[in-house]
Amino acid sequence: MRSKEYFVYLLSCWLNKEKPAGSEQTDWQAVYALSENHNVTAIIASKIKELPQGSRPKGRLLSAFNQRLGFAVQNYEIKMRAMTHLIESLTKAGIDHLLVKGAVLRFLYPSPELRTSGDTDVVVRPADYEAAIEALKKAGFKIDFVRHTVAQARYGGEVFDLHTELESINVQSKIYYSTPFDDISESTGHTYKLKPIYHLLYVITHIAYHLKNGGAGIRMIMDIDALLRYYPDMDMQKFAALCENIKISRTAQALIALSKKWFKTPVAIDYTFEDADEQSFYENLSGIILDGGIFGYKNGGVGMMNLERSMQESGKADLKTSFKAFFKWLFPSAAYLKKYYYYAYKHPVLLPAAWFHRFFKALFGHLPVAKKIAREMFTKQEMSAKYFDVLNELQIDDNHHYD
Numbered sequence: 001m002r003s004k005e006y007f008v009y010l011l012s013c014w015l016n017k018e019k020p021a022g023s024e025q026t027d028w029q030a031v032y033a034l035s036e037n038h039n040v041t042a043i044i045a046s047k048i049k050e051l052p053q054g055s056r057p058k059g060r061l062l063s064a065f066n067q068r069l070g071f072a073v074q075n076y077e078i079k080m081r082a083m084t085h086l087i088e089s090l091t092k093a094g095i096d097h098l099l100v101k102g103a104v105l106r107f108l109y110p111s112p113e114l115r116t117s118g119d120t121d122v123v124v125r126p127a128d129y130e131a132a133i134e135a136l137k138k139a140g141f142k143i144d145f146v147r148h149t150v151a152q153a154r155y156g157g158e159v160f161d162l163h164t165e166l167e168s169i170n171v172q173s174k175i176y177y178s179t180p181f182d183d184i185s186e187s188t189g190h191t192y193k194l195k196p197i198y199h200l201l202y203v204i205t206h207i208a209y210h211l212k213n214g215g216a217g218i219r220m221i222m223d224i225d226a227l228l229r230y231y232p233d234m235d236m237q238k239f240a241a242l243c244e245n246i247k248i249s250r251t252a253q254a255l256i257a258l259s260k261k262w263f264k265t266p267v268a269i270d271y272t273f274e275d276a277d278e279q280s281f282y283e284n285l286s287g288i289i290l291d292g293g294i295f296g297y298k299n300g301g302v303g304m305m306n307l308e309r310s311m312q313e314s315g316k317a318d319l320k321t322s323f324k325a326f327f328k329w330l331f332p333s334a335a336y337l338k339k340y341y342y343y344a345y346k347h348p349v350l351l352p353a354a355w356f357h358r359f360f361k362a363l364f365g366h367l368p369v370a371k372k373i374a375r376e377m378f379t380k381q382e383m384s385a386k387y388f389d390v391l392n393e394l395q396i397d398d399n400h401h402y403d
Contacts (some may be wrong), residue, residue: 003030004290008049011040011218012263012315017110022055032061037293039219041065042114069114082121082158089139090124093188095132098180099299100122100166100193100202105223108230115219115226118294119152119159123180133162139267148338148345162224169208169396171244177202196231201242201342203227204252208396211387215292224259228267236267250395258285281393284386332358 006026013020035041045065048056056062083103102117109115124132129151136153137143141160144152151162167176177184184198194202203223210216228234243252246263257272261282273282334340338345344354373393 003027004034007034007044008218008290010044011222012045013050014043014047014110014114014376015222015229015263019050022052024055026055026057028057028061028159032064035065035068038219039116039118039294040219040222041068042116043111045069046111046114048170072116073113075116077118078156079117079158082156082160084118085139085155085156086122086136086141086153086160087191089135089141090122090132092139092221093131093135094190095128095135096181096187096190096192097132098166098185100194101206101223102200104193105203105226106282108226109222115222119161119215121161121163122311123163125167125181129164136160136162147340147342157242163199166202167206167209169205169212170247173205173248177205193256197234197239197242198229200224200227200234200239201246201252204248204255205271206245208248208251208394211288211391211394212396216289217292218262218289219294221255221259221289224256225263225265227258228259228265232266233274236269250393254281254285254394258282258289262286281390284390285393288386288390331355 003026006023010031012018031044032041035044045068048062048065057065087097090386100121100123103120103122106112106115106117106228133143133146133151133153136155141155143151144154144159149164150181153160153162165174166180168174168177180194181187181192184194185194187193193199203220207216207220207224210220239252240249243249253269253271256265256267256269260267260274273279332355334344334348334351334384337351337358338348341354341357344351
Protein backbone atom coordinates (compact mmCIF):
# COMPACT_ATOMS: atom_id res chain seq x y z
CA MET A 1 0.00 0.00 0.00
CA ARG A 2 1.45 3.38 -0.99
CA SER A 3 2.20 5.97 1.69
CA LYS A 4 -0.76 8.23 0.85
CA GLU A 5 -3.15 5.29 0.74
CA TYR A 6 -1.90 3.93 4.06
CA PHE A 7 -2.12 7.38 5.61
CA VAL A 8 -5.79 7.65 4.60
CA TYR A 9 -6.37 4.03 5.68
CA LEU A 10 -5.10 4.71 9.22
CA LEU A 11 -7.35 7.75 9.54
CA SER A 12 -10.27 5.66 8.32
CA CYS A 13 -9.52 3.01 10.95
CA TRP A 14 -9.62 5.69 13.64
CA LEU A 15 -12.95 7.07 12.46
CA ASN A 16 -14.42 3.56 12.18
CA LYS A 17 -12.86 2.40 15.48
CA GLU A 18 -11.16 -0.46 13.64
CA LYS A 19 -7.82 -2.09 14.38
CA PRO A 20 -5.46 -1.41 11.45
CA ALA A 21 -3.60 -4.08 9.54
CA GLY A 22 0.16 -3.78 9.33
CA SER A 23 2.02 -3.03 6.12
CA GLU A 24 5.64 -4.16 5.91
CA GLN A 25 6.43 -1.82 3.02
CA THR A 26 5.24 1.40 4.67
CA ASP A 27 7.43 4.46 4.17
CA TRP A 28 6.89 5.84 7.67
CA GLN A 29 8.90 8.99 6.95
CA ALA A 30 6.44 9.85 4.17
CA VAL A 31 3.46 9.04 6.42
CA TYR A 32 4.93 11.26 9.15
CA ALA A 33 5.40 14.13 6.68
CA LEU A 34 1.78 13.81 5.52
CA SER A 35 0.59 13.67 9.13
CA GLU A 36 2.48 16.83 10.03
CA ASN A 37 1.29 18.67 6.92
CA HIS A 38 -2.32 17.91 7.87
CA ASN A 39 -1.89 18.22 11.66
CA VAL A 40 -3.21 14.71 12.31
CA THR A 41 0.01 13.14 13.63
CA ALA A 42 -1.53 12.38 17.02
CA ILE A 43 -4.31 10.37 15.36
CA ILE A 44 -1.82 8.36 13.29
CA ALA A 45 0.29 7.80 16.43
CA SER A 46 -2.73 6.42 18.28
CA LYS A 47 -3.31 3.85 15.51
CA ILE A 48 0.39 2.92 15.33
CA LYS A 49 0.06 1.65 18.89
CA GLU A 50 -2.45 -0.93 17.61
CA LEU A 51 -0.15 -2.27 14.89
CA PRO A 52 1.96 -5.43 15.26
CA GLN A 53 5.46 -4.61 16.53
CA GLY A 54 7.08 -5.46 13.23
CA SER A 55 4.85 -3.04 11.32
CA ARG A 56 5.55 0.03 13.44
CA PRO A 57 8.08 2.77 12.70
CA LYS A 58 11.39 2.46 14.51
CA GLY A 59 13.66 4.57 16.69
CA ARG A 60 13.46 8.34 16.50
CA LEU A 61 10.55 8.30 14.10
CA LEU A 62 8.41 6.31 16.53
CA SER A 63 9.45 8.72 19.28
CA ALA A 64 8.41 11.66 17.10
CA PHE A 65 4.94 10.16 16.59
CA ASN A 66 4.55 9.49 20.31
CA GLN A 67 5.72 13.00 21.16
CA ARG A 68 3.02 14.49 18.95
CA LEU A 69 0.44 12.32 20.68
CA GLY A 70 1.51 13.67 24.07
CA PHE A 71 1.53 17.25 22.83
CA ALA A 72 -2.00 16.88 21.44
CA VAL A 73 -3.36 15.82 24.82
CA GLN A 74 -1.57 18.69 26.58
CA ASN A 75 -2.70 21.25 24.00
CA TYR A 76 -6.29 20.04 24.26
CA GLU A 77 -6.33 20.81 27.98
CA ILE A 78 -4.86 24.28 27.35
CA LYS A 79 -7.36 24.95 24.56
CA MET A 80 -10.31 23.87 26.70
CA ARG A 81 -9.27 26.20 29.54
CA ALA A 82 -8.95 29.13 27.15
CA MET A 83 -12.25 28.25 25.46
CA THR A 84 -14.03 28.07 28.82
CA HIS A 85 -12.64 31.48 29.75
CA LEU A 86 -13.82 32.98 26.45
CA ILE A 87 -17.34 31.56 26.85
CA GLU A 88 -17.54 32.76 30.46
CA SER A 89 -16.26 36.25 29.51
CA LEU A 90 -18.77 36.76 26.68
CA THR A 91 -21.59 35.25 28.74
CA LYS A 92 -20.81 37.56 31.66
CA ALA A 93 -21.08 40.51 29.24
CA GLY A 94 -24.44 39.19 27.98
CA ILE A 95 -23.10 38.67 24.45
CA ASP A 96 -24.47 35.82 22.32
CA HIS A 97 -21.71 33.90 20.54
CA LEU A 98 -21.66 31.06 18.02
CA LEU A 99 -19.00 28.34 17.98
CA VAL A 100 -18.29 26.44 14.77
CA LYS A 101 -16.02 23.81 13.25
CA GLY A 102 -13.38 22.28 15.54
CA ALA A 103 -14.70 23.91 18.71
CA VAL A 104 -17.90 21.87 18.28
CA LEU A 105 -17.03 19.05 15.90
CA ARG A 106 -14.14 17.60 17.93
CA PHE A 107 -16.71 16.20 20.36
CA LEU A 108 -18.19 14.06 17.57
CA TYR A 109 -14.89 12.18 17.12
CA PRO A 110 -13.76 8.95 18.83
CA SER A 111 -11.18 10.91 20.87
CA PRO A 112 -11.93 14.67 20.96
CA GLU A 113 -8.44 15.54 22.22
CA LEU A 114 -6.88 14.14 19.04
CA ARG A 115 -8.96 16.31 16.70
CA THR A 116 -6.48 19.18 16.71
CA SER A 117 -7.26 22.67 15.47
CA GLY A 118 -5.59 26.01 14.97
CA ASP A 119 -7.36 29.30 15.57
CA THR A 120 -10.85 29.02 17.05
CA ASP A 121 -13.62 30.88 15.20
CA VAL A 122 -16.28 32.66 17.25
CA VAL A 123 -19.16 34.60 15.68
CA VAL A 124 -20.99 37.50 17.33
CA ARG A 125 -23.68 39.80 16.01
CA PRO A 126 -22.30 42.91 14.23
CA ALA A 127 -24.05 45.10 16.82
CA ASP A 128 -22.13 43.29 19.60
CA TYR A 129 -18.73 43.32 17.87
CA GLU A 130 -17.10 46.25 19.65
CA ALA A 131 -18.64 45.27 23.00
CA ALA A 132 -17.28 41.73 22.57
CA ILE A 133 -13.78 43.06 21.89
CA GLU A 134 -13.95 45.22 25.02
CA ALA A 135 -15.27 42.30 27.09
CA LEU A 136 -12.35 40.14 25.99
CA LYS A 137 -9.85 42.90 26.72
CA LYS A 138 -11.32 43.26 30.20
CA ALA A 139 -11.03 39.48 30.70
CA GLY A 140 -7.30 39.52 29.93
CA PHE A 141 -7.30 38.66 26.24
CA LYS A 142 -4.65 40.32 24.08
CA ILE A 143 -6.13 41.82 20.89
CA ASP A 144 -3.75 41.25 17.97
CA PHE A 145 -5.73 43.19 15.37
CA VAL A 146 -9.18 44.57 14.61
CA ARG A 147 -10.68 44.62 11.11
CA HIS A 148 -14.17 45.48 10.09
CA THR A 149 -15.55 41.90 10.22
CA VAL A 150 -12.88 40.03 12.20
CA ALA A 151 -10.66 40.64 15.21
CA GLN A 152 -8.02 38.32 16.60
CA ALA A 153 -7.70 37.74 20.35
CA ARG A 154 -5.16 35.68 22.26
CA TYR A 155 -5.33 34.05 25.68
CA GLY A 156 -3.10 31.44 27.30
CA GLY A 157 -1.35 30.73 24.00
CA GLU A 158 -4.65 30.11 22.19
CA VAL A 159 -5.83 32.28 19.30
CA PHE A 160 -9.48 33.20 18.72
CA ASP A 161 -10.85 34.86 15.59
CA LEU A 162 -13.89 36.95 16.46
CA HIS A 163 -16.15 37.27 13.40
CA THR A 164 -19.31 39.21 12.65
CA GLU A 165 -20.34 36.76 9.93
CA LEU A 166 -19.89 33.18 8.85
CA GLU A 167 -17.60 32.48 5.90
CA SER A 168 -19.43 32.14 2.62
CA ILE A 169 -18.51 31.17 -0.92
CA ASN A 170 -21.03 33.17 -2.95
CA VAL A 171 -23.77 35.76 -2.67
CA GLN A 172 -26.41 33.10 -1.99
CA SER A 173 -24.55 31.61 0.96
CA LYS A 174 -23.64 35.07 2.29
CA ILE A 175 -27.34 35.93 2.48
CA TYR A 176 -28.20 32.49 3.89
CA TYR A 177 -25.63 32.74 6.70
CA SER A 178 -26.35 36.40 7.49
CA THR A 179 -28.52 35.53 10.53
CA PRO A 180 -26.67 32.63 12.21
CA PHE A 181 -28.38 33.19 15.57
CA ASP A 182 -31.84 32.49 14.17
CA ASP A 183 -33.38 29.18 13.09
CA ILE A 184 -30.17 27.53 11.83
CA SER A 185 -28.65 27.34 15.32
CA GLU A 186 -29.47 26.22 18.85
CA SER A 187 -28.23 27.57 22.16
CA THR A 188 -27.39 26.89 25.77
CA GLY A 189 -27.52 30.26 27.45
CA HIS A 190 -25.52 32.73 25.36
CA THR A 191 -23.51 29.98 23.60
CA TYR A 192 -24.82 28.87 20.21
CA LYS A 193 -23.89 26.12 17.77
CA LEU A 194 -25.26 25.31 14.33
CA LYS A 195 -27.87 22.57 14.07
CA PRO A 196 -26.26 19.40 12.63
CA ILE A 197 -27.67 19.70 9.10
CA TYR A 198 -26.62 23.35 8.89
CA HIS A 199 -23.22 22.57 10.36
CA LEU A 200 -22.67 20.04 7.57
CA LEU A 201 -23.79 22.68 5.08
CA TYR A 202 -21.34 25.13 6.62
CA VAL A 203 -18.48 22.61 6.59
CA ILE A 204 -19.04 22.06 2.85
CA THR A 205 -19.15 25.83 2.30
CA HIS A 206 -16.01 26.25 4.39
CA ILE A 207 -14.14 23.64 2.35
CA ALA A 208 -15.27 25.31 -0.88
CA TYR A 209 -14.08 28.66 0.47
CA HIS A 210 -10.64 27.26 1.27
CA LEU A 211 -10.33 25.41 -2.02
CA LYS A 212 -11.16 28.68 -3.74
CA ASN A 213 -8.56 30.53 -1.68
CA GLY A 214 -5.64 28.10 -1.43
CA GLY A 215 -6.60 24.59 -0.43
CA ALA A 216 -8.30 22.36 2.11
CA GLY A 217 -6.72 19.58 4.16
CA ILE A 218 -7.92 16.07 4.94
CA ARG A 219 -9.13 17.11 8.40
CA MET A 220 -11.95 19.06 6.75
CA ILE A 221 -13.07 15.92 4.91
CA MET A 222 -12.92 14.06 8.22
CA ASP A 223 -15.34 16.63 9.65
CA ILE A 224 -17.87 15.60 6.98
CA ASP A 225 -17.49 12.00 8.08
CA ALA A 226 -17.76 12.88 11.78
CA LEU A 227 -21.05 14.73 11.27
CA LEU A 228 -22.66 12.07 9.09
CA ARG A 229 -21.43 9.26 11.33
CA TYR A 230 -22.61 10.92 14.57
CA TYR A 231 -25.98 11.91 13.09
CA PRO A 232 -26.98 8.87 10.98
CA ASP A 233 -30.60 10.02 10.68
CA MET A 234 -29.74 13.33 9.03
CA ASP A 235 -32.32 14.19 6.36
CA MET A 236 -30.18 14.04 3.21
CA GLN A 237 -33.04 15.10 0.94
CA LYS A 238 -33.42 18.29 2.97
CA PHE A 239 -29.64 18.69 2.90
CA ALA A 240 -29.62 18.37 -0.90
CA ALA A 241 -32.30 21.07 -1.12
CA LEU A 242 -30.26 23.36 1.14
CA CYS A 243 -27.21 22.83 -1.07
CA GLU A 244 -29.26 23.69 -4.13
CA ASN A 245 -30.49 26.87 -2.44
CA ILE A 246 -26.95 28.18 -2.01
CA LYS A 247 -25.57 26.77 -5.28
CA ILE A 248 -23.11 24.23 -3.87
CA SER A 249 -24.83 20.98 -4.92
CA ARG A 250 -22.00 19.65 -7.07
CA THR A 251 -19.41 20.62 -4.45
CA ALA A 252 -21.33 18.82 -1.69
CA GLN A 253 -21.92 15.79 -3.90
CA ALA A 254 -18.21 15.38 -4.67
CA LEU A 255 -16.90 16.08 -1.16
CA ILE A 256 -19.33 13.65 0.50
CA ALA A 257 -18.41 11.04 -2.14
CA LEU A 258 -14.73 11.64 -1.30
CA SER A 259 -15.45 11.17 2.41
CA LYS A 260 -17.28 7.91 1.70
CA LYS A 261 -14.49 6.62 -0.55
CA TRP A 262 -11.75 7.44 1.95
CA PHE A 263 -13.46 6.74 5.27
CA LYS A 264 -16.45 4.47 4.51
CA THR A 265 -18.77 7.23 5.70
CA PRO A 266 -22.15 5.64 6.48
CA VAL A 267 -24.32 7.62 4.09
CA ALA A 268 -26.33 6.61 1.03
CA ILE A 269 -25.33 8.64 -2.04
CA ASP A 270 -25.91 8.38 -5.77
CA TYR A 271 -22.63 9.88 -6.93
CA THR A 272 -19.34 8.01 -6.55
CA PHE A 273 -15.92 8.15 -8.17
CA GLU A 274 -16.22 4.60 -9.51
CA ASP A 275 -17.02 5.51 -13.13
CA ALA A 276 -14.00 5.52 -15.42
CA ASP A 277 -14.64 9.08 -16.57
CA GLU A 278 -14.50 10.28 -12.94
CA GLN A 279 -11.04 8.91 -12.20
CA SER A 280 -9.15 11.95 -13.46
CA PHE A 281 -11.29 14.25 -11.32
CA TYR A 282 -10.78 12.01 -8.28
CA GLU A 283 -7.00 11.91 -8.79
CA ASN A 284 -6.81 15.70 -9.12
CA LEU A 285 -9.10 16.43 -6.17
CA SER A 286 -7.49 13.90 -3.83
CA GLY A 287 -4.02 14.97 -4.97
CA ILE A 288 -4.70 18.64 -4.26
CA ILE A 289 -6.01 17.82 -0.78
CA LEU A 290 -3.35 15.28 0.21
CA ASP A 291 -0.37 17.11 -1.29
CA GLY A 292 -1.45 20.56 -0.15
CA GLY A 293 -1.61 20.12 3.62
CA ILE A 294 -3.94 21.99 5.97
CA PHE A 295 -4.74 24.98 3.76
CA GLY A 296 -2.95 23.99 0.57
CA TYR A 297 0.31 25.73 1.51
CA LYS A 298 2.43 22.88 0.16
CA ASN A 299 0.92 23.31 -3.31
CA GLY A 300 1.67 27.02 -3.41
CA GLY A 301 0.37 30.08 -1.66
CA VAL A 302 -1.12 33.46 -2.47
CA GLY A 303 0.65 33.76 -5.80
CA MET A 304 -0.59 30.42 -7.10
CA MET A 305 -4.19 31.18 -6.13
CA ASN A 306 -4.07 34.65 -7.70
CA LEU A 307 -2.82 33.01 -10.86
CA GLU A 308 -5.68 30.48 -10.75
CA ARG A 309 -8.23 33.31 -10.45
CA SER A 310 -6.64 35.05 -13.41
CA MET A 311 -6.97 31.79 -15.36
CA GLN A 312 -10.65 31.64 -14.39
CA GLU A 313 -11.14 35.07 -15.96
CA SER A 314 -9.11 34.54 -19.12
CA GLY A 315 -9.48 30.79 -19.63
CA LYS A 316 -5.76 30.68 -20.47
CA ALA A 317 -2.47 29.75 -18.79
CA ASP A 318 0.10 32.02 -20.39
CA LEU A 319 2.53 34.81 -19.51
CA LYS A 320 -0.12 37.49 -20.02
CA THR A 321 -2.32 35.75 -17.44
CA SER A 322 0.58 35.75 -14.96
CA PHE A 323 1.12 39.50 -15.45
CA LYS A 324 -2.59 40.16 -14.88
CA ALA A 325 -2.47 38.14 -11.66
CA PHE A 326 0.58 40.09 -10.48
CA PHE A 327 -1.06 43.44 -11.28
CA LYS A 328 -4.23 42.53 -9.37
CA TRP A 329 -2.19 41.42 -6.36
CA LEU A 330 -0.16 44.62 -6.37
CA PHE A 331 -3.19 46.87 -6.89
CA PRO A 332 -6.08 45.27 -4.93
CA SER A 333 -9.69 46.43 -5.05
CA ALA A 334 -11.36 48.86 -2.68
CA ALA A 335 -13.34 45.95 -1.18
CA TYR A 336 -10.08 44.19 -0.31
CA LEU A 337 -8.65 47.32 1.31
CA LYS A 338 -11.80 47.85 3.38
CA LYS A 339 -11.65 44.25 4.53
CA TYR A 340 -8.02 44.32 5.69
CA TYR A 341 -7.60 47.96 6.77
CA TYR A 342 -10.22 48.85 9.34
CA TYR A 343 -9.58 52.58 9.04
CA ALA A 344 -10.44 52.41 5.33
CA TYR A 345 -13.73 50.72 6.15
CA LYS A 346 -14.59 53.21 8.88
CA HIS A 347 -13.43 56.19 6.81
CA PRO A 348 -13.57 55.48 3.03
CA VAL A 349 -11.88 58.81 2.37
CA LEU A 350 -8.70 57.10 3.62
CA LEU A 351 -8.76 54.47 0.86
CA PRO A 352 -5.79 56.09 -0.97
CA ALA A 353 -3.78 55.91 2.26
CA ALA A 354 -4.73 52.25 2.63
CA TRP A 355 -3.63 51.58 -0.93
CA PHE A 356 -0.17 53.11 -0.28
CA HIS A 357 -0.02 51.23 3.02
CA ARG A 358 -0.76 47.96 1.21
CA PHE A 359 1.65 48.73 -1.65
CA PHE A 360 4.65 49.46 0.56
CA LYS A 361 3.83 46.61 2.95
CA ALA A 362 3.59 44.16 0.05
CA LEU A 363 6.79 45.20 -1.68
CA PHE A 364 9.03 46.38 1.14
CA GLY A 365 7.53 45.23 4.43
CA HIS A 366 7.86 41.53 3.61
CA LEU A 367 10.22 41.45 0.63
CA PRO A 368 11.01 37.69 0.80
CA VAL A 369 7.27 36.94 0.90
CA ALA A 370 6.63 39.32 -2.01
CA LYS A 371 9.33 37.59 -4.06
CA LYS A 372 7.82 34.18 -3.29
CA ILE A 373 4.33 35.34 -4.31
CA ALA A 374 5.62 36.85 -7.55
CA ARG A 375 7.61 33.70 -8.34
CA GLU A 376 4.52 31.54 -7.83
CA MET A 377 2.54 33.66 -10.29
CA PHE A 378 5.09 32.98 -13.02
CA THR A 379 6.05 29.35 -12.22
CA LYS A 380 2.92 27.62 -10.86
CA GLN A 381 0.96 27.43 -14.12
CA GLU A 382 0.63 23.63 -13.99
CA MET A 383 -0.63 23.53 -10.39
CA SER A 384 -2.91 26.51 -11.00
CA ALA A 385 -4.33 24.76 -14.07
CA LYS A 386 -5.06 21.68 -11.93
CA TYR A 387 -6.88 23.88 -9.40
CA PHE A 388 -8.72 25.51 -12.28
CA ASP A 389 -9.96 22.10 -13.49
CA VAL A 390 -10.98 20.95 -10.00
CA LEU A 391 -12.87 24.15 -9.19
CA ASN A 392 -14.71 23.87 -12.50
CA GLU A 393 -15.62 20.24 -11.75
CA LEU A 394 -16.84 21.23 -8.29
CA GLN A 395 -18.81 24.08 -9.87
CA ILE A 396 -17.73 26.43 -7.10
CA ASP A 397 -19.67 29.56 -7.97
CA ASP A 398 -17.55 32.40 -9.33
CA ASN A 399 -20.04 34.82 -7.81
CA HIS A 400 -17.61 35.23 -4.92
CA HIS A 401 -18.19 38.18 -2.61
CA TYR A 402 -14.59 38.56 -1.43
CA ASP A 403 -12.08 40.26 -3.72
